[in-house]
Amino acid sequence: MNASHAETRWLASLLVASLGWGAAAAEARRDRWCTEPAVTVDFDMEHIPEPKERERSFYYDFLYSTFGLQVKEALDVPRSARKVSGSPKPASNVNCLAEVPDSSWFTNRHARQPLGLDALIKGPNRGSGPAPGVWAVVRGKTEGVTPGFLIRDARNEIYQLKFDPPSNPEMSTAAEVIASKLYYAAGYNVKENYLVTFDRASLALDPKATTEDRFGRKEPMTEAHLNVILSKVARRPDGLYRAVAGKYLDGIPKGPFAFEGVREDDPNDWVPHEHRRDLRGLRVLVSWINDNDFREGNTLDMYVEDEGRRFLRHYLIDAGSSLGSETGFANPDRIGHEYQLDLGQVAKSFFSLGLYRRPWKGSSRHAAYPSVGFLEADLFDPGRWRANYPILPFENMSRQDAFWGTRLVFSFTDEQIRALAETGEFNDPDATRFLADVLIRRRDKIARHWLSQVNPLDRFQVWRDAGGTWHLVYEDLELAQDLIRREDRRYEYSVRPEGPSTRLRTGAGRPLIARQPSGTPSVSLDGVTRDGSVSRVSLWSLHRGRQQGERIDVYLRTRSGRVELIGIDREE
Numbered sequence: 001m002n003a004s005h006a007e008t009r010w011l012a013s014l015l016v017a018s019l020g021w022g023a024a025a026a027e028a029r030r031d032r033w034c035t036e037p038a039v040t041v042d043f044d045m046e047h048i049p050e051p052k053e054r055e056r057s058f059y060y061d062f063l064y065s066t067f068g069l070q071v072k073e074a075l076d077v078p079r080s081a082r083k084v085s086g087s088p089k090p091a092s093n094v095n096c097l098a099e100v101p102d103s104s105w106f107t108n109r110h111a112r113q114p115l116g117l118d119a120l121i122k123g124p125n126r127g128s129g130p131a132p133g134v135w136a137v138v139r140g141k142t143e144g145v146t147p148g149f150l151i152r153d154a155r156n157e158i159y160q161l162k163f164d165p166p167s168n169p170e171m172s173t174a175a176e177v178i179a180s181k182l183y184y185a186a187g188y189n190v191k192e193n194y195l196v197t198f199d200r201a202s203l204a205l206d207p208k209a210t211t212e213d214r215f216g217r218k219e220p221m222t223e224a225h226l227n228v229i230l231s232k233v234a235r236r237p238d239g240l241y242r243a244v245a246g247k248y249l250d251g252i253p254k255g256p257f258a259f260e261g262v263r264e265d266d267p268n269d270w271v272p273h274e275h276r277r278d279l280r281g282l283r284v285l286v287s288w289i290n291d292n293d294f295r296e297g298n299t300l301d302m303y304v305e306d307e308g309r310r311f312l313r314h315y316l317i318d319a320g321s322s323l324g325s326e327t328g329f330a331n332p333d334r335i336g337h338e339y340q341l342d343l344g345q346v347a348k349s350f351f352s353l354g355l356y357r358r359p360w361k362g363s364s365r366h367a368a369y370p371s372v373g374f375l376e377a378d379l380f381d382p383g384r385w386r387a388n389y390p391i392l393p394f395e396n397m398s399r400q401d402a403f404w405g406t407r408l409v410f411s412f413t414d415e416q417i418r419a420l421a422e423t424g425e426f427n428d429p430d431a432t433r434f435l436a437d438v439l440i441r442r443r444d445k446i447a448r449h450w451l452s453q454v455n456p457l458d459r460f461q462v463w464r465d466a467g468g469t470w471h472l473v474y475e476d477l478e479l480a481q482d483l484i485r486r487e488d489r490r491y492e493y494s495v496r497p498e499g500p501s502t503r504l505r506t507g508a509g510r511p512l513i514a515r516q517p518s519g520t521p522s523v524s525l526d527g528v529t530r531d532g533s534v535s536r537v538s539l540w541s542l543h544r545g546r547q548q549g550e551r552i553d554v555y556l557r558t559r560s561g562r563v564e565l566i567g568i569d570r571e572e
Contacts, residue, residue: 033555033567042101044268051265054255065389091277106278111411123181129194140211158248163233170371174424179319192247251304279393284405287385293321324373331374369431377441455549490542
């Protein structure tokens with residue numbers, strides 16, 4: 001760390017303390033280990049009265065995120081000081097092992113226990129999609145970027161059909177299907193989405209079908225309305241239509257969830273959304289699949305029933321603007337690099353008298369495959385990626401949130417990514433290969449960038465060798481991902497009884513290897529595992545002799561002759 005940067009962080013830290021944030025930070029870090037087993041389920045699914053529907057318009061999303069939020073952040077001096085000092089407010093919904101428990105927002109899946117290929121390909125789908133036969137059109141949408149309609153099939157199930165633009169057949173439907181499977185495997189709640197093909201004769205208007213005019217007024221839907229919708233969408237060479245059929249979610253829709261604060265009419269909602277790690281760290285996953293239209297309007301709270309309890313479950317919906325798709329057309333060059341109206345970039349152009357040139361602008365890049373749209377890995381910058389609008393949880397993302405999100409992303413292997421790309425059912429196999437290759441390269445960039453920002457030790461376990469000595473075993477994720485050379489890595493550690501004491505043991509030099517065939521790095525706990533004691537193992541990672549990230553404190557308790565892991569504290 002150079003002197004000027006150190007001085008800046010010291011001054012910012014002083015400002016944080018002077019504004020009263022130091023005490024809050026200390027309070028947030030007081031409970032460093034579990035006195036009981038670590039919480040694995042944050043049970044926010046207690047029965048609640050039915051909430052009112054929350055409304056949020058596209059225009060409000062745009063105006064607040066583009067102007068209100070950017071100005072609010074610029075004027076928030078304590079928040080800016082925390083960011084500059086390197087001491088952002090930590091996420092709140094994290095257990096004592098630095099993990100996110102399961103909840104109505106998130107369920108640990110692929111990164112905790114890898115799913116098989118069949119389960120990955122199936123994703124959130126529990127059936128086979130709309131039943132064959134004639135589908136009754138019950139509601140239409142003729143205006144907007146994505147015309148479509150609702151159908152009721154022979155099983156009386158409701159699906160929303162969305163289509164591709166004529167300029168890019170297969171693009172947005174494939175993006176929706178692939179992205180929803182990736183979100184689901186990572187742990188988020190999403191719709192069941194099915195790719196379907198049908199002809200015009202498969203559709204019949206329900207006598208009570210309605211649509212909306214340009215002013216949002218409801219009116220009876222006619223064959224003419226249906227023909228207008230179908231005239232705006234892509235059609236296959238054989239005359240059939242291809243669509244993604246999104247099954248209506250169980251429960252009662254209650255509007256999108258907010259990215260700030262809590263929902264006042266939901267007693268289960270006690271963690272401010274901007275401080276949820278499963279929303280803050282989601283930025284890494286969203287950047288990987290380039291879901292540029294991620295916003296409040298593309299989320300949904302559903303009032304559901306489960307085992308006699310009724311509560312809100314929180315969904316991500318409408319991922320048609322992911323991968324190379326902007327839904328109605330292929331991504332323009334700006335996507336992923338700037339907000340739709342980026343006040344920071346506008347200021348740079350203004351104060352440079354127009355001399356400032358966007359790094360991404362002016363290149364002659366085009367979509368390699370219209371069915372994929374525009375998606376690339378060369379200019380993709382994981383640390384600077386931006387959605388169409390500022391999103392407060394993303395703006396609050398700390399390095400530890402990013403580390404958590406990065407683990408979600410690199411849990412997908414090359415083989416799994418290629419299999420998921422095939423679920424887009426592209427007519428051209430070269431398009432499938434291209435998409436998979438770009439996603440693999442973007443995944444690798446994400447791992448390389450974010451793991452280098454932190455101490456990348458993870459997957460801590462305790463292990464006893466044949467001689468009865470206990471070891472703390474861990475994995476170096478940068479080495480596991482082949483991002484650095486083993487000879488460039490060193491570790492340092494100390495082991496102390498918890499409480500005031502002197503250092504009992506230090507280790508440096510070559511990685512310490514446990515006596516087991518896998519050669520996993522570890523720390524010997526010989527002589528410090530007295531029954532009833534709590535020990536703290538502090539670990540540092542060095543890359544080419546320089547400290548990487550902050551230290552990690554691992555807390556261990558010895559009870560009845562066994563050593564158990566009771567806490568992991570990753571410094572921000």
